[in-house]
Amino acid sequence: MTEGMKHETVLDTGAEQLGKIYAHALIGSANSAGVADEVVDQLGRFVDDYLAQNPQLVLAFSSPRIDETEKGRVIDRLLGGEFHPVLINFLKVMARRGRLGYVSAVRDAADSLRDELLGRIVAEVRTAVPLDESLRQTVLHRIAQATSKEVRLVEVVDDRLVGGMVIRIGDTIFDGSVANQINKLSRKVRSGFSRELLQRFDNFAGNGA
Numbered sequence: 001m002t003e004g005m006k007h008e009t010v011l012d013t014g015a016e017q018l019g020k021i022y023a024h025a026l027i028g029s030a031n032s033a034g035v036a037d038e039v040v041d042q043l044g045r046f047v048d049d050y051l052a053q054n055p056q057l058v059l060a061f062s063s064p065r066i067d068e069t070e071k072g073r074v075i076d077r078l079l080g081g082e083f084h085p086v087l088i089n090f091l092k093v094m095a096r097r098g099r100l101g102y103v104s105a106v107r108d109a110a111d112s113l114r115d116e117l118l119g120r121i122v123a124e125v126r127t128a129v130p131l132d133e134s135l136r137q138t139v140l141h142r143i144a145q146a147t148s149k150e151v152r153l154v155e156v157v158d159d160r161l162v163g164g165m166v167i168r169i170g171d172t173i174f175d176g177s178v179a180n181q182i183n184k185l186s187r188k189v190r191s192g193f194s195r196e197l198l199q200r201f202d203n204f205a206g207n208g209a
Contacts, residue, residue: 019105023113026090026106039087040110046087047107050078062101071095111152120150126158126166143169 030039051058060066060074072092079088094100115122123143125131131139136153143151147169158166167174 015102015105016109018099018102019107019109020113022090022094022099022102022106023109026087026110027113027117029090030084030086033084033086035084035086036114039084039090040114042083042087043103043107043110046079046083046091047104051103058101061095061103064098068092068095068098071100115152118150120152121147121169122152122154124154124156124168126156126161126168128157128159128161128164130157131155139167143167 026039026043027036030036051061057074061071072095075088075091075095079091091100091103094103094106111122114120121143125139136155140151140153143153164175
């Protein structure tokens with residue numbers, strides 16, 4: 001999961017509202033160009049790979065002391081040639097309006113709006129270790145079967161679970177944590193971690209999850 005940019009935490013409600021306004025504008029432009037999925041994905045990459053990894057860049061984009069022209073040049077240097085022009089132009093508009101500090105809020109709102117438009121549900125899956133691709137696809141498939149919906153998976157690694165899985169869909173949480181039992185497991189049993197998770201999700205799905 002991504003962390004919010006610093007001044008979003010000061011006025012969370014204002015940031016959320018601004019995020020929704022700009023997200024609608026971005027998706028409207030991207031839909032007109034037929035690149036909505038690409039642009040929303042790239043916005044996520046920009047937040048995760050550039051901003052989350054570079055606090056100084058976040059400060060520079062949020063600072064009123066750096067003019068919009070310089071911020072635009074930075075955007076071109078970072079994203080030009082790799083990211084879609086719709087997104088680059090959108091970020092420059094945000095720079096001109098002094099709103100680049102709210103990019104993370106726009107990303108969150110754009111993800112939610114895109115999910116809503118597609119009739120897609122979001123399933124947050126917390127596990128003790130990262131999912132491998134095979135397990136990821138199996139979990140996606142089984143959640144889709146259980147809900148009869150297209151699914152977007154949000155993965156969170158939480159080592160406090162140690163050896164379990166927690167799935168959250170909307171306000172419903174399916175807890176398969178085995179943290180209280182893991183100390184009794186041998187290394188051999190640990191190697192069967194993925195199978196254990198799948199079995200637990202089978203139980204979730206079988207119960208109408």
